[in-house]
Amino acid sequence: MILINGNFLCRNLTGIERFAWETCRQLDLIVSKEDNIALYAPANAKSVPEYKNIKIIVSKKSIKSFPFWDMGTFSSACKKLKATGLNFSNTAPLGKNCGISFIHDIYAKDFPQDFKTFKDKLIRLYCRLSYWNIAKNAKKIITVSQFSKERILKAYKVSPQIIEIIPNGWDHFKSIEPDNSIFEKFPKLEKGGFYFTLGSLSKRKNLKWIASYAKKNPEEKFAVSGKAISGLVPKELEDLQSLPNVTLLGYVTDGHVKSLMENCKAFVFPSYYEGFGIPPLEALSCKAKIIISKSASLPEIYGNSAHYIEWNNTDCNLNNLLKEKTESPEPILEKYTYKNSAEILKKIIKN
Template identity: 50%
Template sequence: MPQILINGYFLCRNLTGIERFAFELTKRLDELSAFEEISIIVPGDIVTLPPYKNLRIILHKKKEPHIWWQMVTLQLFLLTHREYIILEFANTILPFFPGIVFLHDIYCEFFPEDFRGLKNWLVRLYNKWQYRLIAKHAKRIITVSKFSRSQIADAYNIDSHNISVVYNGWEHFKNIVPDYSIFNEHPEFKARGYFFTLGSLSMRKNILWIIKYASKHPQTMFAVSGTSLPVLKVRELEDTTAPSNILLLGYLSDSKVKALMERCRAFLMPSYYEGFGIPPLEALSCGAEIIISNAASLPEIYGNTAHYIDPYNTDIDLEELMQNPIEKPDALLAKYSYDNSARQVYELLKEFR
């Protein structure tokens, strides 16, 4: 009988976005499954391994570059362990041993202009190849919103009924203790006196919207946290200079992020493309109001709990926008739960055992 094998390479990375999603669902699959009912394979020299109680842990070789782990190490392992079906959380598939795959979105298919330069062009080419392999050969495709399901089905001519939707969650944020020292480091951030943005700061996160808006409203403060800021300035903003009322904070710990979310005027996400968009969910769990774009999956996910902006138009007043009534997020937070999602995945996995 086939056994499920989780690709545990996400444990070698920082827990943001997809890696966080994989970590939280794997932790709950460990709780739901019987002893050694599901296995997980990870590099043998991993620094920190969660204390799984039921998952069978396979420590295999040492940490390698991700593409080598995917294309060589895992496939050689499965060549001699054909009893396994691989579960992939991160938009990837093994060409010779396709399994069950989470395909969160297909951004690269719709915004080729965002992939500038040779390196990014190669990244897009690799992603397109992987996504088309997933569409053709995956034993089951799982995605994170109805929006993504529709796009995947249309782009690759797949029956949407063959694509499962499993939503993200937010409960990891409950256990984070806010670190208010961020306000000593940046006394210019007064309670309810700034808008806060968090993300990877890739093209689709649309930081340029904030810069354009901030230039028109010099009295409004913006705190922006995210990685790859040097790349951002070169590739996204080109010659644009951030005005003085925007503070680019770079990477921040979850504790400082939570502190900023708790005290912000609102959490702002002007992205023009998201497969789900977890940060607004985290912000809602902190009691913050959210202002998000009316594009891609965001209206589907957040419904009437959010204020909406056009990601291509900065001719609005955020303060006026926030006067509009919105729904409380209680029902939304109950709906988008890692516990619910893990149970759904566990039931899906039963089809393959």
């Protein structure tokens, strides 16, 4: 039996959780009941998916602590059911019960300086323990880009044969209807007259770049969405709050995001560290131009379909940058889908 760790059902919906939800949904469409795959859901899951071929097992226990769930409850379930665990969320049971596990990136190892408060340092330590545990004990490590694979290989000296790449996708965006009410809520935003950036307000999303460029170019308008995560909020957020040409949107729905992407001058993604980076893919699906940093996995994923900036240099002109020709994003949109991701995962499970 393959037992999917349902801890992502209790997490906020960021990129990793989106990947888990959508890949499992697509996987359910291409496997059979005879493949013996089940999802182990916590009793306090925010919602539980309905599948036709993947069995749902609801635990009697809730998640009160993610480490206790992974290393205790889920690990015990794997032993009891004699199952191989499938872990999507960068964490897994310790030791031989690690199973098949994702490491989307090793941000906490590569950028320890971004974790400053006591709580964040504890998070960093747990993340690094999880990376090490998966690298040393997983039957198969899955990551989302060649960049992340190379970082894992260098950091943990594992065999290249144990790591498989399953990239992210954008096809969940097809079912989302744009919600133009965002422009009624923020009348300062004129369609086609603003740059849009999306992401959790964590340091690696590099709001420093947006703040610096907006200061230098007061005639340009920026819309910034995202929810703050723990202490990983940069000081530049205060600068953004004080700039008259920046509109901070806070949390926005998927419908709002789609509308903003369809109507922005360009989608800007200056992040300096990404294992994959889903938002620019969503923007391309909305026919938006994308401006992204030339760092980490982003050039690998987006190739010549994007306009590039240096993550630590704002001495550029975005309007001139947008005049440069880019290639059609269609090959990228065809390559990176959750349907394709599920097909790769099915092969790994079969093996």
